[in-house]
Amino acid sequence: MNHDETHLAAYIAGDLSGTEEDAFDVHLLDCATCSRAVDEDHRGHRLVAALRAPLADNTRVRLESALLAARPLSRVEFGRKVLLVAAVLVIIVGVGVGSVRLWGHQNSPSASTPIAVVTDLIVSDSGLEAAPTVQSVTIDGVTVVVARSATAFAMPTNSRPAENGSVDTWLVERDGVNVVCINGDHPLLVASLLEPQRLLDLIAEGELR
Amino acid sequence: MRVDRRRRGPSDEHRAFLDEVDSHLEALRNIAGGLVRSQHQAEDLFQDTCLRAYAGFARWRGGDVRSWLVAIMMNSMRMNLRRAKSRPVEKIDERVEQLCDGRSVEATVLAAIDRDVIVAALGELPELARICVVLTDLGGFTTQEVADLLDCPRGTVLARVHRARRTMAQVIDHKVGTP
Numbered sequence: 001m002n003h004d005e006t007h008l009a010a011y012i013a014g015d016l017s018g019t020e021e022d023a024f025d026v027h028l029l030d031c032a033t034c035s036r037a038v039d040e041d042h043r044g045h046r047l048v049a050a051l052r053a054p055l056a057d058n059t060r061v062r063l064e065s066a067l068l069a070a071r072p073l074s075r076v077e078f079g080r081k082v083l084l085v086a087a088v089l090v091i092i093v094g095v096g097v098g099s100v101r102l103w104g105h106q107n108s109p110s111a112s113t114p115i116a117v118v119t120d121l122i123v124s125d126s127g128l129e130a131a132p133t134v135q136s137v138t139i140d141g142v143t144v145v146v147a148r149s150a151t152a153f154a155m156p157t158n159s160r161p162a163e164n165g166s167v168d169t170w171l172v173e174r175d176g177v178n179v180v181c182i183n184g185d186h187p188l189l190v191a192s193l194l195e196p197q198r199l200l201d202l203i204a205e206g207e208l209r
Numbered sequence: 210m211r212v213d214r215r216r217r218g219p220s221d222e223h224r225a226f227l228d229e230v231d232s233h234l235e236a237l238r239n240i241a242g243g244l245v246r247s248q249h250q251a252e253d254l255f256q257d258t259c260l261r262a263y264a265g266f267a268r269w270r271g272g273d274v275r276s277w278l279v280a281i282m283m284n285s286m287r288m289n290l291r292r293a294k295s296r297p298v299e300k301i302d303e304r305v306e307q308l309c310d311g312r313s314v315e316a317t318v319l320a321a322i323d324r325d326v327i328v329a330a331l332g333e334l335p336e337l338a339r340i341c342v343v344l345t346d347l348g349g350f351t352t353q354e355v356a357d358l359l360d361c362p363r364g365t366v367l368a369r370v371h372r373a374r375r376t377m378a379q380v381i382d383h384k385v386g387t388p
Contacts, residue, residue, distance in 0.1 A: 008365065009371040013352060037375060044374025047327050047381055048346035051242055055235040059252065063234070063259055067223055069261050158360070183288065187218050 114145040114191035117174045144192040152183040171196050226266050233275045237349050243343035246332040258282040330380040342373035
């Protein structure tokens with residue numbers, strides 16, 4: 001009989017077939033290890049479920065007051081936010097195109113990709129209280145897009161903590177673009193085709209602050 | 210439910226938001242209570258989540274409102290944790306080894322266990338395990354819904370929930386048995 005955790009969890013979740021479940025029921029009669037695991041699972045479930053409580057009246061009242069005091073981001077305001085970001089991006093793209101014409105740089109064909117990534121992250125971030133400022137710089141001949149915000153950026157989905165010991169620094173890759181998200185005292189979102197470590201070094205050296 | 214939000218004033222927006230989320234507020238508050246350590250933090254997390262959802266309501270295009278709210282809550286929680294720069298992660302396996310003494314908790318004892326003791330034990334779980342068990346046992350999500358929300362395999366959720374429940378039982382055994 002299988003004692004492994006996956007089998008146990010499947011039994012408890014009711015995922016086993018009728019025959020498998022019957023066999024496991026019989027197994028439980030003689031196996032103290034699995035029997036204890038099932039017992040602990042049930043007790044653990046009851047413990048957590050015991051925390052369920054009805055919504056307190058004062059919680060609802062506080063929430064309704066807070067909602068009335070808050071101003072929802074209307075479609076017009078949301079549109080303004082998108083337009084602001086778009087306007088900044090037009091400037092950035094213009095600067096990028098100008099750079100290509102002036103210096104004929106080879107990295108420019110993909111230069112809009114970091115911008116698209118930053119735009120997507122900013123527009124989908126419901127927690128931002130104001131539109132961030134967005135800048136584009138060229139480092140090592142590669143475009144680096146930097147967004148700064150007064151409030152913390154939402155951690156990008158599937159991001160991982162950087163290995164620099166900071167709990168505020170997260171890394172993620174989007175369509176080949178490397179993104180660094182830092183939410184310390186000065187929230188920063190950096191996107192580029194440069195390697196993540198190079199971006200972290202640039203930030204540490206104050207080049208992107 | 211799709212809602213037509215065109216030509217709506219602020220008070221209409223407020224009412225429409227409450228209509229949309231009202232039936233999920235209790236579960237959302239319970240989930241908040243399981244995700245953080247104190248009632249005060251839970252209250253803040255709950256309210257912060259609702260305000261963020263309200264702020265983004267104009268952009269919400271319908272769908273599973275409960276999952277939408279929980280996704281906002283988890284994002285808020287992670288941002289708060291990053292800001293606090295605290296809370297070391299405990300190794301679940303070490304704890305299980307220390308606490309595997311086989312004692313049981315009688316139903317009468319279970320009923321008498323202080324709510325704060327259970328919340329504290331939840332707070333000692335690794336983050337992913339805590340989120341999985343809170344969403345299933347407190348929030349009423351199915352394991353498949355949790356898997357979809359966390360973008361991980363259902364088997365991973367099943368294993369995390371099972372481990373979290375066992376650890377909870379063992380930790381409470383230990384705490385109740387060691388005054």
